[in-house]
Amino acid sequence: MTAARDQILGSIRRSLKRGPLGEAETAALRARLASPGRNLVPARAAALDPPAQRDLFTAMAQEVQTTVDRVASLAEVPAAVASYLAAENLPAELVMAPDPALDDIPWHERPLLQFRRGRAEPGDQVSLTPAFAGIAETGTLMLVSGAETPSTLNFLPDTHIVVLRAEQVVPSLEEAWTKLRARQAARGDAALPRTVNFVTGPSRTGDIEQRIQLGAHGPRRLHVVFVDEPVATEPSAAIPSSPSAPPSPPPLAGEG
Amino acid sequence: MEATSRAFKSNVDRALADKTLQQALGLARTGFPAKRRAAVERLPEFEALREEGRRIKNHTLEHLDFYLESFEAKVRANGGEVHWCRTPAEARETILGLCRSVGAKSVTKGKSMIAEEIALNDFLEANAVVPIETDLGEYIIQLRHEPPSHIIAPAIHLLKEQVADAFRATHTELAPDRPLSEPRTLCDEARQVLRPKFLAADVGITGANFLIAETGSSIIVTNEGNGDLTQLLPKVHIVLASIEKLVPTLEDVSTLLRLLARSATGQEFSTYTTVSTGPRRPGDLDGPEQYHVVLLDNGRSAMLGTEFQDMLRCIRCSACLNHCPVYGAVGGHAYGWVYQGPMGSVLTPQLIGIAEAGNLPNASTFCGRCESVCPMKIPLPKMMRHWREREYEKKLSPAAFRAGLGLWAFFARRPELYHRMAAIGARILGGFGRRRGRFRALPLARGWTSVRDMPAPQGRSFQSLWAERQRARMPRYH
Numbered sequence: 001m002t003a004a005r006d007q008i009l010g011s012i013r014r015s016l017k018r019g020p021l022g023e024a025e026t027a028a029l030r031a032r033l034a035s036p037g038r039n040l041v042p043a044r045a046a047a048l049d050p051p052a053q054r055d056l057f058t059a060m061a062q063e064v065q066t067t068v069d070r071v072a073s074l075a076e077v078p079a080a081v082a083s084y085l086a087a088e089n090l091p092a093e094l095v096m097a098p099d100p101a102l103d104d105i106p107w108h109e110r111p112l113l114q115f116r117r118g119r120a121e122p123g124d125q126v127s128l129t130p131a132f133a134g135i136a137e138t139g140t141l142m143l144v145s146g147a148e149t150p151s152t153l154n155f156l157p158d159t160h161i162v163v164l165r166a167e168q169v170v171p172s173l174e175e176a177w178t179k180l181r182a183r184q185a186a187r188g189d190a191a192l193p194r195t196v197n198f199v200t201g202p203s204r205t206g207d208i209e210q211r212i213q214l215g216a217h218g219p220r221r222l223h224v225v226f227v228d229e230p231v232a233t234e235p236s237a238a239i240p241s242s243p244s245a246p247p248s249p250p251p252l253a254g255e256g
Numbered sequence: 257m258e259a260t261s262r263a264f265k266s267n268v269d270r271a272l273a274d275k276t277l278q279q280a281l282g283l284a285r286t287g288f289p290a291k292r293r294a295a296v297e298r299l300p301e302f303e304a305l306r307e308e309g310r311r312i313k314n315h316t317l318e319h320l321d322f323y324l325e326s327f328e329a330k331v332r333a334n335g336g337e338v339h340w341c342r343t344p345a346e347a348r349e350t351i352l353g354l355c356r357s358v359g360a361k362s363v364t365k366g367k368s369m370i371a372e373e374i375a376l377n378d379f380l381e382a383n384a385v386v387p388i389e390t391d392l393g394e395y396i397i398q399l400r401h402e403p404p405s406h407i408i409a410p411a412i413h414l415l416k417e418q419v420a421d422a423f424r425a426t427h428t429e430l431a432p433d434r435p436l437s438e439p440r441t442l443c444d445e446a447r448q449v450l451r452p453k454f455l456a457a458d459v460g461i462t463g464a465n466f467l468i469a470e471t472g473s474s475i476i477v478t479n480e481g482n483g484d485l486t487q488l489l490p491k492v493h494i495v496l497a498s499i500e501k502l503v504p505t506l507e508d509v510s511t512l513l514r515l516l517a518r519s520a521t522g523q524e525f526s527t528y529t530t531v532s533t534g535p536r537r538p539g540d541l542d543g544p545e546q547y548h549v550v551l552l553d554n555g556r557s558a559m560l561g562t563e564f565q566d567m568l569r570c571i572r573c574s575a576c577l578n579h580c581p582v583y584g585a586v587g588g589h590a591y592g593w594v595y596q597g598p599m600g601s602v603l604t605p606q607l608i609g610i611a612e613a614g615n616l617p618n619a620s621t622f623c624g625r626c627e628s629v630c631p632m633k634i635p636l637p638k639m640m641r642h643w644r645e646r647e648y649e650k651k652l653s654p655a656a657f658r659a660g661l662g663l664w665a666f667f668a669r670r671p672e673l674y675h676r677m678a679a680i681g682a683r684i685l686g687g688f689g690r691r692r693g694r695f696r697a698l699p700l701a702r703g704w705t706s707v708r709d710m711p712a713p714q715g716r717s718f719q720s721l722w723a724e725r726q727r728a729r730m731p732r733y734h
Binding site: 138205 | 304305312318319320322330333340341346390393409410412439440443450451455470472473479480489499504508510524525526531532534535537541542543551553557558561
């Protein structure tokens, strides 16, 4: 294996007509890795103020058949979840991420909602997780793995419900990376979480005659309960959209 | 797999006569380009992003040794392992060794072009490890024992009836008279059949769209979620990737991700983009216990510093296939190996030799659409020309073609003679073809006239018409 490693690296250097990089050049490359600079970030979301970014997130998410229900506060989440499950004819049983961030939600107000906390198991119908961020540019959810946020919740059940707070919406991927690096540094963790999932709509495939079908292997439904908490420094500019916009015919082709 | 690129011409004849294939390709020809165009028009920065993508990849390739070593150090620091493999055989043995180390009976697989390149499935099967493709398109072609015909839509050559036949033949535990006439029911059946296989697999093998030096992460981009179940549920996750997949930082890959989905399917962003960094952490309730990256060279390091270095920027989006008139007419199987379309015509001769794949760089009209849509601005037509030159230099092209080219070169180096002969030729051909305006057959050019007519020259050469036009225009400027 070492022989293969040395030969591959040697072959690269021979082809590039040089030996191993010098100290100065290596230092410059190390610096580039240690403090990554941003490339061009599209203006679409970056140029908007936070309320408009939240609206953009909602619109982009709905475009890819994510359903979004905007509620005014965490207190409204249990009712929103219960009415979504009823409207979709789904059981009122959920497997929920064991994340303390979800404990602020007054679940006891809806005693008919049954919860198990933990990872998803085969047969679980509905999962509920928090998100790390929502990316306005593409309506993408950023979900990170950890002891309190097992990744199986994002993929095994047929229906995935995500609670996203308005302040978690960032304009771009770049802003999301900055936010995640800051969190990891604050925890003294030098590495990224084991898994970072960027999820943009429910699972889909176009592999048969390029006709898009939702629910290939991952969730058939992705539902975001978007909590528009009033933020002290700004007027409540967020415009409530119609809850659970029905999926429109998918416009996009699928990749593997 | 055994390459049939040498038989490209008979492959093409078969493809053109195959009505089912032509019907399936008809669906593909219009869909992808329209979706890509709409997505590109929606992002004003798209052209600037292409330029940045090109710059990022060029920078990485120029320092590939550094970035590979940085990547390896980070993977190790996160508790993973990197396995360097020079050849397909080394990669296959490494993967089999990892499977055997945990006594694996079955492995699930996400879509990986490198797995096709090293013919992994046949090898695992021969060694009593059952590989299960989980991407719907890959699963279908695995059942049919076929190679993929498209990089991102491997079963694009099939109609739904053929998929239904494959399912009926394989899923014999289900009711034989069940309805399977719609993509929806086919998709549901695949989901139902594959779910227990995801749960039972001992090892999950995925490819990688990108490897990140900064963090030691691998990234997969999918729409189905099959890649995620593949890498999340088994004890061992093996990432199989070639060395040019390296990208320095998360910011750099963000730029490339903006280009990938739009170029591939016209999506703003693919459904699932997953960044994996090492195995399960303390306290984690799920995730693989082992994380291995199998890094394959297979001749790529030797492409650096050559006229084919730019090909290593390719991010496998398939825009060049989707916009190629040749691919659109004959489909992917005609190319005879793993990679198809313009990118395949450049990469395949490198990987299996120009003697084997010499037909492919000739299968181009040089219309240039591939280069104009390539998100990484790879000069594909130029590189196909380089292969044609190598083929000529190695005396691999047919004798008649070489003789004709020699004759043409003789005249082309003598402009006066060339003009005179061209004028005579145009007059003669123009005279013969005047009545119909075209030729149905020409001596020495049956390859051309057997499938289309040759337009007849109008009796004058371009040079003489141009000269006359210039003379006629002169007075206006004086």
